[in-house]
Amino acid sequence: MTMAQDSPEQLRDLVMSAARALRRRWFTALEPWGLSPHEYRALRAIHGGDSPRLGDVAKALRIAPRSATEVVDRLEKGGLIERIPDASDRRAMCVRLTAQGGRVITELDAARDADAAEFFADLPAGDRAALRRILEALPRP
Template identity: 35%
Template sequence: MNAPDDTAEQIAALLDGIVRRQRRVSKQDLDVTHGQLRVLRTLDHADRALRLSELANQLGIVPRSATSVVDDLEAAGLVARKPDPDDRRATLVALTPAGIKLLSTIRRQRRDAMVSLIERLSPTDQTDLLRLLTRLSSD
């Protein structure tokens, strides 16, 4: 019988492998890094333009790092900067239509990859997996 620590390590390794596979599939043929994808998702979840400082804070990175990532995303046409109407010293960052489209493509690819994985399971096993993961992820 496995010790709880061994079981925890095995589960962590398996989940990590699934997440890596999802990332690899979702970025296939797309020229974005994991950090850039985090920025795009953060902007998408905000549902509004964010100040660079807000974006950095939400990502847990220093503002200079956020600026570098935003520079690259802006050059790729995925985000746009605009002056903050409430503070002329601040800059807002928002997704462009191309950024929104890219996120949609990535979500579709991730969903399709997950469908191909869970199709290996019976409908009952899929329901059980969803229930167990939901239970583990709840705070």
């Protein structure tokens, strides 16, 4: 059985294919820094927070706290973040970017923006605007 053109199934497959292509490109773009997309997301969560606790990082990544600890351990070992005591609860630990981590997140953001510009470069401005409008209209988790 073939799918009708513009069927929900065909649209789903096209969106998933584009998302996979973007994800593969992002994996490749992260290689020079030796980071995974998951570690990048953790850096973004830490950068965007005010020295968040590990539990906050886990929530931002939608993973178990134990898994967040493993990600934070790798980032700390790489010198990108550091653990600091929580000012309001001495038993808890918070995390923040190191100076090196701040430089890396700036470089990564620039690389990600450049990759997106390249990925969408062949779409005329009107098509990009239509794509934005359509994607914004779709439900999100």
